[in-house]
Amino acid sequence: MFQAIYLTQDDHRATHATLEQLDETQLPEREVWVDVEWSTLNYKDALAITGRGKIVRQFPMVPGIDLVGVVRESASSEYSAGDRVLLNGWSVGEKYWGGLAQQARVDGRWLTPLPPELRPFSAMALGTAGYTAMLCVQALERQGITPERGPILVTGANGGVGSIAIVLLKQAGYQVIAATGRSDQRDALLALGASEVIDRNELNQPAPPLGKARWAGAIDSVGSHTLANVCAHTQEDGAVASCGLAQGMDFPASVAPFILRGVTLCGINSVTRPASERQDAWQRLARDIDQQQLAGLTHTIALNETIGAADQLLAGKVRGRIVVDVNR
Structure with a gap:
């Protein structure tokens, strides 16, 4: 079992967001199984969670356009168990289950290797x-x-x-x-x-x-x-x-x-850039960003605080970045 933010839609097309315990068998069948360490709450995620924007393409949905974590299992030739990876874009959290969960299964081509100089928390402080x-x-x-x-x-x-x-x-x-x-x-x-x-x-x-x-x-x-x-x-x-x-x-x-x-x-289309461009951008972020200064732009919330924080974000009451500790 694992925890996730879970979005459903009723007969009146109203979106309902809840924190749920899901079974691993509910995960989609995709190449790479990731134990998620950190995610983020972005403007697009807030729109999806509150239902105020037509972000989610199909229900039920686990939102979250960003994640960083460790590969548990992989059928992709690009990744092996134990690899640290990050993901942003590719319609994850919109068409495909996303990162506001303790586990995710995703396509290998959506992933980017985490630069060794970049801490997992810092990767999500940056995020999309x-x-x-x-x-x-x-x-x-x-x-x-x-x-x-x-x-x-x-x-x-x-x-x-x-x-x-x-x-x-x-x-x-x-x-x-x-x-x-x-x-x-x-x-x-x-x-x-x-x-x-x-x-x-x-x-x-x-x-x-x-x-x-x-x-x-x-x-x-x-x-x-x-x-x-x-x-x-x-x-x-x-x-x-x-x-x-x-x-x-x-x-x-x-x-x-x-x-x-x-x-x-x-x-600027950040959603479907090819792997070479993604890796170049993330390598430069790892080299150029002051991770201590970055931490000052960020505050951390637990997964169970995400739904409430979405309203605060859309109300313009949040400055900087929100990092979500999905295991707290």
Whole structure:
């Protein structure tokens, strides 16, 4: 038997989340059986648990888009019993049972070897958010956005992606502008590495076709009017990495930044990246991240606290990352 967050749907399509004792025979038949050590609670997980977003594709479901653990059994040639592995993406927690459980069975191709320099807890303190932040940084680098080009804007700066992006950019030598709606977190963002903090209200109204050039690049996890404003204020030949839609999926923008300033909009798909790109991103995270500083961005909850924490996360009352100790 093992514990898991278990999602069901009633005849009225309402989602019900409970902490359940499940039998090992209920696990799906997949290549690799993992004893999970740590998971996370992400925005997408919170939407799935509360039923406020159409995240779950089939019920019953064990949510959790991240996990780290030890291989118990493997039918994959890539992994053997005792290997430490991590997983994020691949629609786990949406179409396939995920990591908010003490055990998981997954496809071998979904897994990434845990870099030896990275502690299992730190891997989940990063999780999908940190991995996505690194993909964004790498996208800006590929577009030639060096620290000498000018500041980088990070929207949603108090969220998981935003806070880790600030740390990574600072570590790489960039000047960082953080946009947030939580003025009480200004000092915390400066401590992370931001050199300037602006109010998100500067960006969440309808955007002009083209605005004053303010930053060389940006990492945006918000979308909608915010992303349109970010692009409108990006410098010539700048780049914007778009990885989220907290404000909305729409993009009410003009083509002006792209055809008059040569701005590049880079879409970041963190869900189905090939193994080589995943391993490269995680190896760099292991090398570049300050694991002690990372711990300061994180708080830990037990598996039985996850359902309540989902409401807090969606209410905007959580700063940084939530790591879930699935065995507590």
